[in-house]
Amino acid sequence: MRKQVLIFGLVGGVLVTLLQWTEFRFVVLEHSIAIYGVLIAILFAGAGIWLGTRLLAPRERIRERVVHRVVDRIVEVAVPAPTTPNLTADDTVRKRLGITPRELEILELVARGLSNREIGETLFVSENTVKTHCSRAFDKLGARRRTEAVQRSKELGLLP
Amino acid sequence: MRKQVLIFGLVGGVLVTLLQWTEFRFVVLEHSIAIYGVLIAILFAGAGIWLGTRLLAPRERIRERVVHRVVDRIVEVAVPAPTTPNLTADDTVRKRLGITPRELEILELVARGLSNREIGETLFVSENTVKTHCSRAFDKLGARRRTEAVQRSKELGLLP
């Protein structure tokens, strides 16, 4: 997360340097200043978007996770036993199976019917990464298909 | 999501206009071009970050909404009567969607995590037949993957 800020700063510095270096050429063509500015604007707008997504996406992720926790509690309180608002239940199951938080996160999206590609786009990771997580999660669940994994996850209380 | 892009473009245009208007002042101070560029860079970097967050926030919102919907359903289905083999309910839904009994039967097995081959062996039909049923059911459900089909079926009360 800090790495992005560093890169951002570095790129910024380089651009400013370039800016000063190329200044002399543009001074000749006074009218190019506008174009110059537009180029810089586009460049930094892109960089800003990139930074924004990289920097802020994790916050959304956390927010989402909180929502899920609340949901889990609601479901458990309402459905099976009023005496079991066990918030750590699925976490216990998760740990018992050695499933990492990220893997569970991917499982949730699998259960929603997203393809690996879509999951990758949602979480800002490559499809390959999703596949890796899936494979490991399936292995730990003893599942060989994603549908099977979803079914088992729900049986185990890993997913609502 | 498009609104932000529009605003972004408008702001960009205004800035470019301002840029050209203020050009004359800066031409006098040639050395200010660097500062000029840096200002633009900062401005648009900020704008980019803003755009990035705005662009990504809706996805999270939608996701949250879906979660709530699921919760409502689960509560409704689970709380009133655990012993509700409500055949007429899902049958209504089934007919409304034009899903045949056979297709629903295949959907149930899909939801259990069986592969097409296994489903075929279970029902004593060929794998191709299973594929055909699946394709048609998916189409009627508006799903493009079996996981998606399962999810939608459960949302619709077609499957427990």
Added chain:
DNA sequence: TTGTGCGTCATACTTTCGCATGATTTTGCC
């Protein structure tokens, strides 16, 4: 009797999954 819906099956093709493997990078912790 003829149409229509349903179930069955096939062939050919594209896309997606899942697995194995190895590698690099973060990250949290001692």
Added chain:
DNA sequence: GGCAAAATCATGCGAAAGTATGACGCACAA
């Protein structure tokens, strides 16, 4: 600072899933 776990990414391959299209038989109603 370094270690270990977790996360990331790539590549290649075979298996499974999904699409498109056409065909056949059967039951039931118009």
